[in-house]
Amino acid sequence: MAYARAGVGTALTRLVTSLSRAFLVLVFIALPAFLLPETSRTGQEISLIIGALFALFTMFEYASSHPGLIDFRFAPPYNRFRFLTFAVLIVALVFLCRADSGADSFSDDYLALSDRLVEIFSVPFSPVVLADTLIGAGVNPLVERAAALSFTIALTSIIFFAIYVWVFRWPAERDSFNLWINLPTFDPSVGQDIAWRLRRAGLLNIIVALALPYAVLSIASRSGGWFDPAALGNYQSLVWCCVFWAFFPVALFNRGSAMLKIAWLIDRARTD
Numbered sequence: 001m002a003y004a005r006a007g008v009g010t011a012l013t014r015l016v017t018s019l020s021r022a023f024l025v026l027v028f029i030a031l032p033a034f035l036l037p038e039t040s041r042t043g044q045e046i047s048l049i050i051g052a053l054f055a056l057f058t059m060f061e062y063a064s065s066h067p068g069l070i071d072f073r074f075a076p077p078y079n080r081f082r083f084l085t086f087a088v089l090i091v092a093l094v095f096l097c098r099a100d101s102g103a104d105s106f107s108d109d110y111l112a113l114s115d116r117l118v119e120i121f122s123v124p125f126s127p128v129v130l131a132d133t134l135i136g137a138g139v140n141p142l143v144e145r146a147a148a149l150s151f152t153i154a155l156t157s158i159i160f161f162a163i164y165v166w167v168f169r170w171p172a173e174r175d176s177f178n179l180w181i182n183l184p185t186f187d188p189s190v191g192q193d194i195a196w197r198l199r200r201a202g203l204l205n206i207i208v209a210l211a212l213p214y215a216v217l218s219i220a221s222r223s224g225g226w227f228d229p230a231a232l233g234n235y236q237s238l239v240w241c242c243v244f245w246a247f248f249p250v251a252l253f254n255r256g257s258a259m260l261k262i263a264w265l266i267d268r269a270r271t272d
Contacts, residue, residue, distance in 0.1 A: 011065075018062035022055035028087045029054055035094050036235045037101050043236060072182045072258060075171040081164070085157040085250050089243045092149055097235040100142050114145035121148050127213040134221035135229050143232055150246035151213075161254045165261050174265060183259075198263035205256030209249040216245055
């Protein structure tokens with residue numbers, strides 16, 4: 001009886017957690033459509049539909065007791081870092097666009113901060129400079145500000161996550177850490193030594209993460225017409241382009257860093 005009650009309590013906790021996560025996903029995906037100026041009613045409805053789809057995916061993933069597609073679901077706060085980065089990117093870029101239109105009392109200060117970030121990252125080989133050169137030149141000065149703000153948030157997220165993973169005790173439950181449920185798309189029973197494969201996959205993720213901001217800008221500038229830089233004059237398009245441009249490298253880099261940490265723990269356990 002006690003075991004059954006514990007099982008019901010665990011399932012209920014999982015359900016509540018999954019619903020709360022799904023609600024947050026819905027809120028932040030729909031947020032730009034409701035806070036940005038001059039957004040149409042159709043745009044708001046489409047944002048709600050897309051947000052609901054992602055929210056349903058999140059709910060089903062976290063309500064299930066079995067692994068699905070989300071990495072390190074049972075090794076917090078990996079996914080909390082990832083979602084926090086996503087949420088901060090959206091909020092920061094939305095208020096940058098609102099500042100550009102003068103919608104808030106702090107608009108001038110916020111634009112001055114973004115201009116300061118542009119100055120900081122105006123160095124050779126900076127993705128911010130490349131974004132302005134390949135995408136933003138002659139289109140909208142807000143593009144360079146948005147790129148600088150996005151890059152700052154992405155870099156901060158990577159630094160804090162790396163410090164947490166390598167300095168603090170992550171994963172917390174190392175003795176009971178289950179590789180299969182935390183990396184459901186990684187098969188530990190196939191191929192060479194598992195620690196070697198984790199290191200290889202981790203380094204590959206980090207290399208792709210470092211190359212992705214440059215590759216996306218280069219491909220977009222040579223798209224042959226399928227990408228029109230003038231579309232970034234629309235606030236909602238600018239927000240989502242910058243979110244994806246900054247978020248995917250962060251997600252890949254942090255995944256690679258986590259995989260390298262797990263490989264290091266496996267090697268250390270073998271030598272103990």
